[in-house]
Amino acid sequence: MTSYQDPTQAGMRPHLRMLSQAQLQQLHEAALHILERTGVLVHLPAAVELLDGAGAWVEGHNRVRIPGHVVESALQCLPHRIQIYDRNGEPAMALEGLNSHYGPGPTIQYVQDVYTAERRPTDKADIQRAAILCDYLPHIDFVMTMGMTGGVNPASQGLIPEVTDRYDWTAMLSHTTKPIIFSAWSRRGVADIIEMAAVVRGNEAELQRRPFMILFSQPISPLVHDEEPLRMLLLCAEKKLPLVYSSAPLMGGTAPNSIAGSMAQSWAEWLSGMTIAQLAQKGAPMLFGAGYGPMDLRNGTSPYNGPEYYLNKLIAKELANFYGIPDWSYGGVTDAKCLDTQAATEASLSLMLATQVGSNLIHDLGYMEMGMTASLELIVLANEMIDSFQRYFRPLQIDIDTLALDLIDRIGPAGNFLSEDHTVDHIKDLWMPNLIDRTDFNTWQANGSLPLEKKLNERVIWILENHTPEPLKAGVLEAINGVIERAERKYRK
Numbered sequence: 001m002t003s004y005q006d007p008t009q010a011g012m013r014p015h016l017r018m019l020s021q022a023q024l025q026q027l028h029e030a031a032l033h034i035l036e037r038t039g040v041l042v043h044l045p046a047a048v049e050l051l052d053g054a055g056a057w058v059e060g061h062n063r064v065r066i067p068g069h070v071v072e073s074a075l076q077c078l079p080h081r082i083q084i085y086d087r088n089g090e091p092a093m094a095l096e097g098l099n100s101h102y103g104p105g106p107t108i109q110y111v112q113d114v115y116t117a118e119r120r121p122t123d124k125a126d127i128q129r130a131a132i133l134c135d136y137l138p139h140i141d142f143v144m145t146m147g148m149t150g151g152v153n154p155a156s157q158g159l160i161p162e163v164t165d166r167y168d169w170t171a172m173l174s175h176t177t178k179p180i181i182f183s184a185w186s187r188r189g190v191a192d193i194i195e196m197a198a199v200v201r202g203n204e205a206e207l208q209r210r211p212f213m214i215l216f217s218q219p220i221s222p223l224v225h226d227e228e229p230l231r232m233l234l235l236c237a238e239k240k241l242p243l244v245y246s247s248a249p250l251m252g253g254t255a256p257n258s259i260a261g262s263m264a265q266s267w268a269e270w271l272s273g274m275t276i277a278q279l280a281q282k283g284a285p286m287l288f289g290a291g292y293g294p295m296d297l298r299n300g301t302s303p304y305n306g307p308e309y310y311l312n313k314l315i316a317k318e319l320a321n322f323y324g325i326p327d328w329s330y331g332g333v334t335d336a337k338c339l340d341t342q343a344a345t346e347a348s349l350s351l352m353l354a355t356q357v358g359s360n361l362i363h364d365l366g367y368m369e370m371g372m373t374a375s376l377e378l379i380v381l382a383n384e385m386i387d388s389f390q391r392y393f394r395p396l397q398i399d400i401d402t403l404a405l406d407l408i409d410r411i412g413p414a415g416n417f418l419s420e421d422h423t424v425d426h427i428k429d430l431w432m433p434n435l436i437d438r439t440d441f442n443t444w445q446a447n448g449s450l451p452l453e454k455k456l457n458e459r460v461i462w463i464l465e466n467h468t469p470e471p472l473k474a475g476v477l478e479a480i481n482g483v484i485e486r487a488e489r490k491y492r493k
Contacts, residue, residue: 030264032068039065040223044230050279074278080324085210087177095326098358103142105364108374122147131175136467139386142179165189187231214242221249237277237284246289266290289328290316304333305346317357329359332382333367339453377456391431
């Protein structure tokens, strides 16, 4: 298969490379081999029928082996660019090449409370707080829930568990104008959320033309496509709405305990899901994601940081570049249990790597404790780091003005440039932090000797208490609540 033009060659910027074109092709062929030889389980008859009709080999009811040519044909149908808009219909994220966009993660069980520092279960109010925070921060581009309405047991709070995805969506939608990446429990939930999004945009045709939401869904490793994720995938494909379909195998658990083997399996899982979507609707917009990582066999945990995780993100982006498709990655995460030195180190390192490789959608900002606990303070730190990284990765301008040869000659040896117009003209070229402290010790002490974690907490509280997101247009929230009430009535029956 002919590879897409490598976006890393389009401009001069620092960029990491790990694999040759031949090695990337080898990974691709390994994934095709898995799909032809081993196959996948497909737990939805409609999807099996699509694959069968395209020439796949079906054993029993749901074991499907997919020929390479079927997969290759599907790959050719994928869009190389996905444009995402905000709630108001303005362009917000161009998912292509090395464009990076940042946001939090979904469905976290616990939160580090910004007022008490207590680790407690998340609720709908936490989703609202995260949306408000992300709406305010200039370098956060999209919103995810960062919590769960009703926590892990919504029924105990009088909520209908099957409808909590609609509650989550409404909590985000009502508190930000930025794009939303959402998840759902079922096809019915996705259908309701699409209906609500169409109300915002005016109608479904306008939503398709200017989407401001992306569905996040996953296959099950190893090599299983479950019924409801497939129903959701097919619905998004039918509607031509963007979808992240990202596998998340665990090395040594649900995937081989090797980077190459885990990536080949992840790529096979995604390729088979992508093929189903393209057979249903050519050109259905999809992002590639591969979230595999190692198991810590000493503790039985699945950490978010370490060289294997970082290599995964690098290689996954290289595969995405190889075929010219947008990708889904993560950054700004830590395995630490509180906002400490480990948290700042891991969050910054993972965010830096994801930015350097040019991942398109970088999510999970603010994740602590291997994705179990949310930290709004960590999102604010990520916002500061993103600002600095964007300066670092900005193409260097070398011209008459920036070389300043005449100015250097005029100032000459032993002079200084402090009072020069050129210095003032270029002052904004230099990155200046908002929270990172660069003062001397005496000034820092006079300002209260505040550690960074205290400043982050104060900033979060200030934003939550002072920022009011743009409200929904008149009548929109009422219409959305009508969809939710209809869903509640269905499940009560």
